[in-house]
Amino acid sequence: MGFWRRAAPGSDERGCKGPLPLARVQGQRPWRSARRGLAALALLILLPLHAHAVGNPADMLPDPVQEERARNLGRDIRCMVCQNQSIEDSEVGLARDLRLIVRERITAGDSDADIKQFLHARYGDFVLLKPPFAWNTAVLWATPVVAVLCGLGLILVMRRRAAQAHAAPPPLTEEERRRLAALGLPPDRDGTRA
Amino acid sequence: MTPFARRALLFTPFALAAMGGAGFYGMLQGMKTGEYNPRGVPSALIGRPPPDFTLPALEDAGVPAFGSAELRNLSGPVLVNFWASWCVPCIIEHPQLMRLQRDGVPVLGIAYKDRPADSLRFLRQHGNPFRMLAKDEPGRVAIDWGVYGVPETYLLDRQGLIRWRFAGPITQEVLDQDIRPLLRRWA
The missing domain is CATH 1.20.5 (Single alpha-helices involved in coiled-coils or other helix-helix interfaces)
Structure with missing residues (x-):
């Protein structure tokens, strides 16, 4: 996620894409880099709206329907490390492992309840962001x-x-x-x- | 409404606030002494056998690997410790593991998501407290145990049932106040 360190593609008056030479950005027109900084800030503010899932796109399932199911399920699973984030929101290694497990099980044909049961058997009530109704x-x-x-x-x-x-x-x-x-x-x- | 009821109603909010304050104070004190951990999560495997697993040995460590088969009929309680060379709290708890080993307590290790060369270097530098040692490079067996970080330590009784799980470094206090009494209790 280092995109703000680079100028936005196509923003150069030369029509160049890709990074600008550093000297131009720093030396000649300081107001330009300031404006760019503001644009990056605006993008950063907008970022959470789009960054529903973190992690490697290669981890996503090829079938968009199954991927959607995995994301919806993952939002109900707590990241045990960050504890107030779901595994879909967390960048921790364990959260990624659990995301992959959810996707493996979906590909294997397990139901959502099966997958939750699988995780619940290992991590207990706490792993479910919506805990089950029980005496405790x-x-x-x-x-x-x-x-x-x-x-x-x-x-x-x-x-x-x-x-x-x-x-x-x-x-x-x-x-x-x-x-x-x-x-x-x-x-x-x-x-x-x- | 009788005057008594009126007065009682007046003091109810104060009583509730006092109770909440007392509870909060207790929590803070517990956090200070380490008795209460707000991020602590009870293991889902207490009273149950560990999951079925087989893991490879850490080559050149000089101790055999183990799996769930080795954890079935035990001659006494054992500790299973998940650790990694990249884990700083593991360095803190290491002297306590070495002490347990000197006292003859079987400590079994599982190297979690670690490069074998790094694990070996760690053991060469700090000593090897483990009677048996396996490596879980993908970290999947650890998930079956319900591990959510390293170090994490499980105590199994002689029937091979998990009786206690501790997430965090084993300090001298944890050793004296938890592990030693538990070892006596499940001996």
Whole structure:
């Protein structure tokens, strides 16, 4: 990945492709190399959008459908060395070995589940970026559900309390109306205070 | 809501934060003393026999190769150590492996993704602690064991079942606090 050390092909006003003589870039027009640097920076920023898989293109399967399957599968497999990357994203040697194993097994006709099982038998739950549901991962999986349920419960309780606070008082009884009338105060039609 | 419940509810967030803080402190202390390793991963092979494998010997090392056949009926616990000459922590753990060898503990080595000439040079320079030594240049057998880096050490009991796996260099502390008690336990 040393492409930014080279001028972009065809960018030379002479129509030359390939690297420019260093003296030209450095000596004559410094603003040019600065602009080139900016262009390289822009390319670098764009790079992650395209660099889905690292590594040697020779490692890819000739069949694009199988290669796509291998990539999708590889994105679910954790690189045990980098630990927060999938084997498709990691440049570590072990990740490459695992990428190759995934591709070998796909060529051999294994299903995705077979391949995951193969890796799981060797590296345990941790190798799967989406861990299986089991007794020891129950807390992990249940946490979001429990959090949502707690939130819903809280909302329910608060709404009920708010409704109680705003609830209309019960209508005046016959006794209360008589007492109001005796005091000379007009009772409202539905009994609420105006 | 009773006043007591109200007060309890007020203190709940503080209690949760205190618990979290205590847990975090424990983790940091563990990291300092080496008891807790946040990147440590338990082996999937604990309590199981090692995978079936045969590997070639490292020529001129003067010790035989071994495979899963040699790990079946053992006379006592053995250590299987994955190492490489290019691995710096392997130099750190080497004196401890030499000490184990002097104490008569069988230490079996697998050279992982290493050039044989480099492996030999390493052993000539630092000494050979291995009773048997195989080489895994493609690194595929190591994957079958669940190795994710070197050095990595496995302890097998006399039935040949994997009882313990340690990822990282065997320091004096690991030797004294883990390996020696485990060797006694599975003797």
